[in-house]
Amino acid sequence: MSLCLILGTVWIVYSIIFKITSSIVSSIFGAFTLAFTPLLWLQTVSAEVYPLHTFFVALLIRILISWDENRDIRYLALFAFIAGLSFLNHLQTIMLAPSVLFFLIVSDRKGFLNLKTSIILSILFLVALTVYTYLPIRTNAGAAIHWGDPYNLKNFFNVVSGSHHRSEYVFDLTIMEYMVRAKEAFMVVVKQFWVVSLFGIWGLIKFPLLRWKIFYLGIIVFDFFYTIFLNTVKIEITPFNLPTLIVIAILAGLGVSDLLKRCKENFLKSNARLYKISNIACCVVPVIFITSNYNICNQSRNYIAYEHALNTFRTINIGGTVIIGADNNLFPITYTRIIERMREDVTLYDTYNLFFRMPYMADNGVALDLAEKGDDLMAILTKKIIEEKILQGVYFSLLNPYLVSLPDGYTLIPYGVLSGVVNDRIDINQKKRIQVWNYYATESLEDTFVRDYMNREITANYHLNKGQHLIMLGGIEPGLRRLKLASEIGFNDDIIHTHLSLIFSDFGFFDEAKAELEKCLIYCQDLAGVYNNWGYYYSRRGEFDKAIDIIKKAIEIDPDNTLYYNNLGSILLQAGKKDEAIKIFRKSLSIKSDQEDIKKTLKENDITTEDGE
Amino acid sequence: MTSIFKQFIRHKRTRHIVIIFALLVFILFMIWTSAFIGSMNNFVKGKDYFNNQQYIKAITFFDRSIHWYTPFNPFIEKSAEYLWKISEQAEQINDDQLSMIAIETIRNSLYSSRGLYSPGVTWIKRCDDKIQNIIKNQNEEIFKVKDEFESQDKIIKQVIIYNDPNIFWTIVLEIGLLGWISAILGFIFFYLKPCSKTDKYKHIYLFWILLICISYSLWIIGMIKA
Numbered sequence: 001m002s003l004c005l006i007l008g009t010v011w012i013v014y015s016i017i018f019k020i021t022s023s024i025v026s027s028i029f030g031a032f033t034l035a036f037t038p039l040l041w042l043q044t045v046s047a048e049v050y051p052l053h054t055f056f057v058a059l060l061i062r063i064l065i066s067w068d069e070n071r072d073i074r075y076l077a078l079f080a081f082i083a084g085l086s087f088l089n090h091l092q093t094i095m096l097a098p099s100v101l102f103f104l105i106v107s108d109r110k111g112f113l114n115l116k117t118s119i120i121l122s123i124l125f126l127v128a129l130t131v132y133t134y135l136p137i138r139t140n141a142g143a144a145i146h147w148g149d150p151y152n153l154k155n156f157f158n159v160v161s162g163s164h165h166r167s168e169y170v171f172d173l174t175i176m177e178y179m180v181r182a183k184e185a186f187m188v189v190v191k192q193f194w195v196v197s198l199f200g201i202w203g204l205i206k207f208p209l210l211r212w213k214i215f216y217l218g219i220i221v222f223d224f225f226y227t228i229f230l231n232t233v234k235i236e237i238t239p240f241n242l243p244t245l246i247v248i249a250i251l252a253g254l255g256v257s258d259l260l261k262r263c264k265e266n267f268l269k270s271n272a273r274l275y276k277i278s279n280i281a282c283c284v285v286p287v288i289f290i291t292s293n294y295n296i297c298n299q300s301r302n303y304i305a306y307e308h309a310l311n312t313f314r315t316i317n318i319g320g321t322v323i324i325g326a327d328n329n330l331f332p333i334t335y336t337r338i339i340e341r342m343r344e345d346v347t348l349y350d351t352y353n354l355f356f357r358m359p360y361m362a363d364n365g366v367a368l369d370l371a372e373k374g375d376d377l378m379a380i381l382t383k384k385i386i387e388e389k390i391l392q393g394v395y396f397s398l399l400n401p402y403l404v405s406l407p408d409g410y411t412l413i414p415y416g417v418l419s420g421v422v423n424d425r426i427d428i429n430q431k432k433r434i435q436v437w438n439y440y441a442t443e444s445l446e447d448t449f450v451r452d453y454m455n456r457e458i459t460a461n462y463h464l465n466k467g468q469h470l471i472m473l474g475g476i477e478p479g480l481r482r483l484k485l486a487s488e489i490g491f492n493d494d495i496i497h498t499h500l501s502l503i504f505s506d507f508g509f510f511d512e513a514k515a516e517l518e519k520c521l522i523y524c525q526d527l528a529g530v531y532n533n534w535g536y537y538y539s540r541r542g543e544f545d546k547a548i549d550i551i552k553k554a555i556e557i558d559p560d561n562t563l564y565y566n567n568l569g570s571i572l573l574q575a576g577k578k579d580e581a582i583k584i585f586r587k588s589l590s591i592k593s594d595q596e597d598i599k600k601t602l603k604e605n606d607i608t609t610e611d612g613e
Numbered sequence: 614m615t616s617i618f619k620q621f622i623r624h625k626r627t628r629h630i631v632i633i634f635a636l637l638v639f640i641l642f643m644i645w646t647s648a649f650i651g652s653m654n655n656f657v658k659g660k661d662y663f664n665n666q667q668y669i670k671a672i673t674f675f676d677r678s679i680h681w682y683t684p685f686n687p688f689i690e691k692s693a694e695y696l697w698k699i700s701e702q703a704e705q706i707n708d709d710q711l712s713m714i715a716i717e718t719i720r721n722s723l724y725s726s727r728g729l730y731s732p733g734v735t736w737i738k739r740c741d742d743k744i745q746n747i748i749k750n751q752n753e754e755i756f757k758v759k760d761e762f763e764s765q766d767k768i769i770k771q772v773i774i775y776n777d778p779n780i781f782w783t784i785v786l787e788i789g790l791l792g793w794i795s796a797i798l799g800f801i802f803f804y805l806k807p808c809s810k811t812d813k814y815k816h817i818y819l820f821w822i823l824l825i826c827i828s829y830s831l832w833i834i835g836m837i838k839a
Contacts, residue, residue: 074805081797120805127797130829131790137836143778303677314714318751340721345748439710441673 003044005051010035012058013246017253019065025260025279029199030253032286034246037192039239041297042452049090054242056086060096061246064215068107073117076104080121084128091162092240095226099218106211132160144338145355171229177525178228184235185227189244193252196285200248203255216247236453236492256282296450303444304455305332308417308462311440312397313343315416320393321385322418325351328458329397349385351378360384376405376594383407386421394421399461399495402502408596414472416440417465437469453493460490461499468503480509487516494524501533505540513537528558532567544575562588566598578605645683652681656688659695668699668711676718682726689726693719693736700743713747716740729780778839786835792828796821 014031021027034040043051060082067075083100086093104112111117135150148159158164173181190197207213220243227240260278267274309332316322324330334355336342348356358381386394386407396404401412401419412419413428416436422428445462467482483500490496497519504513517537520530531554538547551568558564565588572581582605585598659674675692682689696715703711720740723733731737800821 074801077801077805078798081801085794124797124801133833134836137833141837141839307673313717314710318713318748336721340725342717342721345744435710439669439714441669441676443670443673 002046002048002051005055006035006040006044009040009051009054009058009246012055012062013249013253016058016062016065016250017257019062020250020254021257023253023257023260025282026253026257029256029282029285030249033193033196033252033289034249036286036289036293037245038293038296039188039192039242040245041293042299043239043242045297045299045302050239050242053086053090053092054246056082056089056093057096057243058246060086060100061250064100064103071108071111073111073120076112076117077120077124080124081128084125085131087129088131092223092226092243095222096219096243098222099215102218103211103215106214132156135159145334147354173232181228181235182224185224185241188235189241189248192241192245193248196252197248199252199255199259201251201255202258203251203253206258207251207254216251219247220244234453298449301444301447301449302451302455303441304451304458306336307441307444308458309333309336309342311417311442311462313346314439314441315418315436316343316346316395317393319345319347320395321347321349321389322395322397323349323351323382323385324356325396325398328399328454328461330355333397347389358385376592379405379407386410390421390423390426395419396421399457400499402499408600414465414468416469417462434469434473437466451489456489456491457493457496460486460493460496462486463489464496464499464503471507480512483512487519491519492523494520494526497523498529498533501537505533505537508540510537510541513540528554528561528564531557532564535567535571539571539574544571547571548575560591562592562595565591566595569598569601573601573605581605648681648683649686649688652678652683652686652688652692655681656692659692663695663699668703669714672696672699672715672718676722679719679722680725682722682732684732689732693723693733697739709747709751713744716743716747720744729784782835782839784835786832786839789828789830789832789835793825793832796824796828800825 010031013034014027017027017030018024040054043054060079063075063079063082066072067079079100083093083096135146136152136156139146139149139151148155148164150156150159155164193200204213204216207216223241223244227235227238231238231240260275260282263275263278267278305328308329312322312329312333313336322333324333330350330352333348337344337348338355349358350356351358358378360381382405390410395415395418396412397418398404404412404419406412406421410421410423413422414420415433417440420428420433442462445459451459463482463486467479467486469479470482471479473479483503486496487500497516501513501516501520504510504516514537517530517534520533521527524530531550535547535551535554538544538550548568548571551564551571554564555561555568565584569581569584569588572578572584582602585602588598589595655674655678659671659678662668662671662674675696678688678692696719700712700715703709703715717740719733720737723731723737726732800818803821804818
């Protein structure tokens, strides 16, 4: 389906350029260059919303061109209906609105603002939006996936408006962070076309009609606005720049057409062969794109997500339970469970409460009489699950297991690609724990093709777990090699570097730990967390003063995070500064009172808390 | 016969129909061939690993071979047979985990090939029975020690929970949605045609409006029932 939609997009872009220029060569140049840009090409091998989105964007531009040609209201009506359908697929369609409205008003104000036309267009747009009725209907019919539970009006509106998932990452970065995003977004576009972008600029300059120039520029500007400000997901992960690519491809086609015309005027009489060569050269450009991007886009050996899901299930005991966090873990497991019905004896819970609902939760996401205001709900639910299911085995599928809050008496140990929950009453089958690695599917994970960010993260995490496992078995050298490979593969991944820095510190590889922490300073947005980990590193080295100083910096940045207070308190205790430690622990308890482990620590040190415990 | 065909393709419209049909057949054949070759290559690799007694690698490639499902493809059946063989051999050496992985692989990969029909129903039934036996045996071992036989039943029951969409109503809803979109496009191009505002065309508007209503209703009913 993705391939068909991208082919459709390329064909429409070809027809747009041909419509404007009547030049086959320019059309081939623009459309095929677009087809083989890495960002668009990769969409043909992914199951995402973007192929349909690019198809709709290209189609809407094409319809607008037809309308501009003969001002037939049918094209405008078609535009309104298709825009509605596109809106259903991706909210980013709204970013076309300013350019389109400007274009329509400037081109035919009377016609467009006429009451009858406005009513017809509005009705058709709204009619397309009625497809949203599938949300409550399918939710009530028991569909396997019903993100946001849109069966009542409030939830329905939250899903439709995007506020269900978008409220968390809109306009919440600093100016510097937005500048970095802007630079990244710009570089993504430049890296798609390289020198061909210059033809795009030339095409824009030479475009005969000003309103079309502004229309195309508007699409690019608002596309960038959406990419930079209305999202905080890594730009490498989300291909929001696709509409910009379409516009640049169209403009590049126009630019080439103009240059070829000039070439014809200047050289045709004197040197017809040169003109022919320039035509052929234009058709060869897409071939350069094919050869240079083939390795990036050839994902025929990529079964990483599938292997990750297989390995996750192969780790779990019969009747076991796994608590899943992070998209990279959740989506492969969701596919394999719902489509392939993998390991139906295993109980799944996802921490987002999206597909595999946490127990004791109502459908609207509210916990049933378990948590009081201010309590850590996830910790309460996790405790309940662990206590009830520990016999058959409870596991976590997380990228950052060090952040898990476990009930008293339980600890988390690395268990294959997962983390297993253990307590002193459960015998761990060490033989099985070691052998689990022998049952893993590793063809793609061990392969060396080009990976995108998400695939790099899974692969790096696999090597990280394997390295940790080898070192624990005494294989220092192969283990270290794996850990370094994980760092190399996840080169710009903050979670991987953070996890590695902790592992290296734990095993006493301080040079490697320092190198990872330095990478964390570059890639992690959470500076307080990085300082906290530096503190842990210094404390493992026995340099307590440095550790104390740097964790205090973390507290300065994030003064409400009890984790930092608790770590500081522990280090102060280790450094023999008991009085200071007491103050810090009390401060931590004043922020969050239900910390049994801290109360226990205070008790062990013969100190009473302020509430007398 | 040849002259009828010649006459048929002489007309522009019918010639287009023939070209489109031929293209579709060609594209379908290419897809089928590509999937068939994928299945065959993976089966060959799987067999090599099987012969070298590298069973996990063999499972990976037999799994991929079945995932490249195509109708009339003998390698699907052969891959399933090899996977079954791996499971039986694993059972003989008491490697329950390998046995379970091989059986699950047959089941999962056949489920992944479901579409308008479900291939390998007999295989899936065999796998379900075997999985239940493995689970039962393993649980007996676990709960013999822990003395909690009640939980054993709970685990086995989870295996047989299915919740698939109904195929017939899924087709109805697809037809309904595509019909609705087509009907609206038809309505736009006929109703909004500048020269068509006469009584002569009234029945055409009614036709499109009726088609929009019927297909929308079909879509809604399909979604409720599917």
